[in-house]
Amino acid sequence: MKSLFAIILFSAMLTIFSSCQTEEEKFVTEKPEDSRFTKVALVEKLDEPMELEVLSDGRVIFIERKGKVKMYEPSNGGTKEIGFLNVYFDGEDGLLGLAKDPGFDKNNWIYLYYAPVGPVSINRLSRFTLVEDMIDMSSEKIMLEIPHFRGCCHSGGSIEFDHKGNLFLSLGDDTTPFESDSFNPIDERKGRPENVDAQRSSGNSNDLRGGILRITPQADGTYTIPEGNLFPVGTPDTRPEIYVKGNRNPFRISVDQKNGYLYWGEVGPDATKDSLQRGPRGYDEVNQAKKAGFFGWPYLIANNKPYWYYDFDKQQSIFEYDPKAPVNNSPNNTGVKQLPPAQPAFIWYPYADSEEFPQLGSGGRNAMAGPVYYHDLFPKTEVKFPKYYHGKLFIYDWMRNWIFTVTMDENSDLDSMERFLPTVVFDKPVDMQFGPDGSLYVLEYGTYWSAQNDDSGLYKIEFSAGNRKPVAKAAADKNQGAAPFTVQFSSAGSMDFDEGDSLLTYGWDFEGTGKIQSKERNPTFTYEKTGIFKPTLTVTDNEGKIDTYQLEVTVGNEPPVITIQMDKNQSFYWENPVLDYQVTVTDREDGVIPMDKIMVTWDYLKNGFDRVEAAEGHQQEMPSATLLGQNLTVKSGCNACHGIDNPSIGPSYASVAVKYENNPEGKNYLVQKITNGGGGVWGERQMPSHSHLPKGDIESMVDYVLSLSPNKQSNPKNRIAAQGVLNLNQHAKRDLNGTYLLTVSYQDKGANEIAPILRREQVVLRNPMLLAADADYFEGTAKANWQDTKMVKFTESRSYIVFNGIDLREVKKMVFSLDPNKKSGWFEVRVGGVDGKLIGKTPVLSEENRPKSKQTKWFDYSLKIEETNGREDLYIIFHTETGVDIWGSFLMNTVRFKPD
Known part of the structure; x- marks a missing residue:
């Protein structure tokens, strides 16, 4: 009996202790549930976003591949373009990398890695100065120019700083993957294009490509070489900027801000099966460099699985490469022949289920490395991540749309991994960074490559240990008029993350008196006096936390x-x-x-x-x-x-x-x-x-x-x-x-x-010929980039585009310029809404029933529509029963309106 009583007492005390734990204590070893995190959309529908930088005041600079540099301002929720670089953006090139200087708050310097337009095929690392939040284009300091074979492939381009002020820049192998049966590209034959042999870049100690550089920028725009790079300054046939070598496509990198360890995601080759005479199947890697080193490509992959030296002339495999002593005997090599011992990957996984890391799943892959989180590097805020994530590395996959956290032991060696926010949707995460408040900012590219995707955007993930304050939103149906002036107010959009919107209370101060005049959600108020008023909505949750939203109403002058x-x-x-x-x-x-x-x-x-x-x-x-x-x-x-x-x-x-x-x-x-x-x-x-x-x-x-x-x-x-x-x-x-x-x-x-x-x-x-990509609204679509124009990809059934306020008087036909792109589907034309009045419908269209005489990518389909009077919001809605996927999706180029 005593023993049973002791157990019951201990259990009760444990329950009491658990309930008395502070939230700070609770989430040190206990993983927070997903509902503790809130993913907040800051700006959406971006055009191929690449990298971001969060400034000390919470503003966010981010870049888009076609050359735009933008800034999100939390003070007003707006985004503005602060600069533009005229870039070559075919293939995988464009504006690829962004980093702020460690002394940005004083010097306003940012670093950009991009492919300048022009006859010379190069990629460039430059420093720019921001003047009043705008890039001063005349301030450019060109730091590095790197030859690059344009059109294909593997540009890399990620930039990061360590805590000592060293800049890291990742560079791809600049080699096509399509000429080597998806194994290692080492074609040494004379007369072949230069970009079929990665030994000239990744395996070349005298070439910057296929490596991650580490340099120390100087105030005058030059740089010096820090101690500890792979090849000491003065070593013959080497480049001292190289920190790690043997990379294929290190697209996203990060640096541990305490110990300086470098992490990167390595996008691997496409072979789906091992070959006895060529080598291993393709793997993506997450790599860790505690110090400078050689990481194997194009001779080894994953945990140092060796490829064969393959003679493309004789189509014979001669020998397997030795990870302890890889040798580069390619005639295209201008560096040393004997390379450093190869370092194995930190994490690696193929298309299929991984034997070593089964939790990473299977399917398409595109590994990337995010930051290491340190709880003590951020001040105490209501949104910072808890101590549970202290010292963990965040990794993510662009294709699989997941984020994992990696736990390491006291030596920073791999211990375990677990999925981060599996219930939250991420659409092709392309960069992430912890902001000054300890929240996580995520840049999402969206579903389709080389497209302006509706599901792209900049997001902020905030943690809440306890109750989160509500969000107030207010609107008025009109804000200028003569007295008496009646206004319909709305609180639509106000919300509470914890208890639901139904438990919120609302308070309206219409005249700025400081007193609540209505507790309705959507009240009506009549202003009898003239003047300028600041009506304010206060939203309160059931624990007393509040948020406010203020409007302006001017009474006394009716607009013309x-x-x-x-x-x-x-x-x-x-x-x-x-x-x-x-x-x-x-x-x-x-x-x-x-x-x-x-x-x-x-x-x-x-x-x-x-x-x-x-x-x-x-x-x-x-x-x-x-x-x-x-x-x-x-x-x-x-x-x-x-x-x-x-x-x-x-x-x-x-x-x-x-x-x-x-x-x-x-x-x-x-x-x-x-x-x-x-x-x-x-x-x-x-x-x-x-x-x-x-x-x-x-x-x-x-x-x-x-x-x-x-x-x-x-x-x-x-x-x-x-x-x-x-x-x-x-x-x-x-x-x-x-x-x-x-x-x-x-x-x-x-x-x-x-x-x-x-x-x-x-x-x-x-002109009655409109580009589909110039529509006013898009749902479930992507703006795909093709040559110098854009077309609309319909990415799911019932995806649609909208042209607002179209006058359909005299319009009796619409002509769609289409490419079924190996899919089939039909279009409805409706007015007033996605379920509005149907005024036209096509039959099922596909590759099989397109006009046979057409040699162009596009074919025209003429559709009779019911004529209407006045302006209408016009919905063009795509339907399919065969589905679409990331590679094949119905395309629309133009929409033409005809009177007969």
């Missing part, structure tokens, strides 16, 4: 209402039509507006038009002839430093316009100033160079800025009457981008001490 009447289609033009139009404007306070007070402009934009919405309350009227320049200033990031009417980091556009509008050389001066950068005119701030932009774009930007002078707003050259006839006669027959733009704007006089309100309406008339 603009009406445009046309007798024909308001989305497209066919041939050279003549259109009748009439514009009217009414305003509650100003009454019916005389026609001569309405600003109406008519323009033709040869290169097309990207719609840019006017800021609420914007006080300047904008001639449509300069809207192209406006778009370009937005795209180039100029608005990050300049306001239209108010100075920001730099002067306002209006101030610049007034200063130079009467100077005959003013335009040329501003073009040169924007191209070259500089400062001193408006203060000490330096404007970065924009020499990467085409001169014509910069000239359009200057035209836009000069147009904003208050002295030029009253009578632009392209102003037309408020009623009349429009001639669409400026486009060439094959000018697919040409756009006609009718812009109507009116700024009222203001009322009740509320500032004047500008309203603008536009009719954009386009």
Whole structure:
């Protein structure tokens, strides 16, 4: 009895102790459940994201393969382009690597690895300086240029720093995998292309390719060689920058920030079976280098499984390579013949189930290495990972969409592995890094290679040991009007991660009094007084944690209402039509507006038009002839430093316009100033160079800025009457981008001490041939890159694209330019929604029933549709019963609208 009583007492005490444990103590040895982690989407639908860097203040810089450098700003949830490199992006090249300098907070230096456009086939490592969050292109310090065979394959390109300030750069073997039966490419025959023998790169001590470099950048843009690299400085026929050698495609690397150990994922060859006369099947590897070394390729793989030396002339296998003494006798080798002993992989796995690491599964593979987490390197925050992950290495696979954590012993040797967040979906993770708050940032490429994927994005994974605060979201159906002004508010999007949304309580302060005026989720409130109000939503969970969201409502001045009447289609033009139009404007306070007070402009934009919405309350009227320049200033990031009417980091556009509008050389001066950068005119701030932009774009930007002078707003050259006839006669027959733009704007006089309100309406008339990739919304699709254009891949049944606000008057047919791409399926055309009214449907289309006479990649399918009146959101929905996969997926190039 005593023994039983002691057991019961001990069990009760253990239960009490367990319940009294702090969360900090609980998750030291106990693995947290997946629900403790929250994956937060920061920005999605990126165009081939590659690498990221989290800054000390939580901002995130990331790159896209075609040359864009972007910055996510947590303060406003926005993303802006901070630089662009003109890169060669065919094959596996492009803008591949990014790292911030260890002293970034003081020097604003970043490092980029990219393939510059030009006749010389090289990849380049350069340092750039950020000036006011924009890359100063003139600041480039070229550190290394590495020859690279363009078009194929294995570029590597990952950049990381260690805690001592050394920069590591990974380089692929620059060798095709398609000429060696998916085994080791060691074709030494004369007259063969240079990229069929990896012994000239990975096995060559005098070549940087197929290795991971370690250098120490200097302030002047040069670098020195740290102690301990693979070949000491001065060793004949070697490059001292090499830290590890014998790599095939080390696509993602990381460095332990305490002990300096290097980790990387090695993307292996494709052979699916061992060959008695060629060597082992393909394996991907995760490697660890505690010191400099040679890691085997193209002579060994995995845990030093040897390949045979294969004579491609005689088609004979001569001998197996010796991991203890690999020798490079290739005539393409310019380095030493006797290589260091080969180091085995840390982790390795084939396409099939792995005998050594069965938990890694089977299937496609693309190994990558993430960071080692140290709990004590981050301050105490509510979102940092727990001590359970202290000292663990995060590895991930781009193809298998998993993340594993690797536990190591006291010698940093492999102990065990376990899946991280198996219940969370990851879509081709391509880079990851712990931020300054101890949360994990993950960059996801998305499903399809060489595509702008809908499921790509930048995400943040936060841990919560206890209760997480809720998330408040608020919106209003309108925010400007005359008193009495009734507003419908919404709390849609507010949520709680722990207890569910149903337990949240809501409090609305409509007038900024500090008092709760409504506890409804979606209340209606009528403002009786005039003024500018800051309605605030407060959301509270059941443990008292709160979050707030603030809006702005202006009461006292009703916005003007603009009406445009046309007798024909308001989305497209066919041939050279003549259109009748009439514009009217009414305003509650100003009454019916005389026609001569309405600003109406008519323009033709040869290169097309990207719609840019006017800021609420914007006080300047904008001639449509300069809207192209406006778009370009937005795209180039100029608005990050300049306001239209108010100075920001730099002067306002209006101030610049007034200063130079009467100077005959003013335009040329501003073009040169924007191209070259500089400062001193408006203060000490330096404007970065924009020499990467085409001169014509910069000239359009200057035209836009000069147009904003208050002295030029009253009578632009392209102003037309408020009623009349429009001639669409400026486009060439094959000018697919040409756009006609009718812009109507009116700024009222203001009322009740509320500032004047500008309203603008536009009719954009386009060529009826539209790129599918230019649709307004995509669901379940990818924008696949092919040559110099994009097409849409439909990646699942019921995936679709949407063109918003299409005027279907006069439209009786649609023509799809398609490539079944070895799949079959059919399309529905609906209006108003994915389940909206059906106005057209194709039969099942496939390779078998495409027109036999067509030799091109695309074939046209003409579809009759039911004519409708007015503007509609147009849904083009793909259906299939045979499925799609990562390689084969139905493609659409263009959509054409026809009147007959």
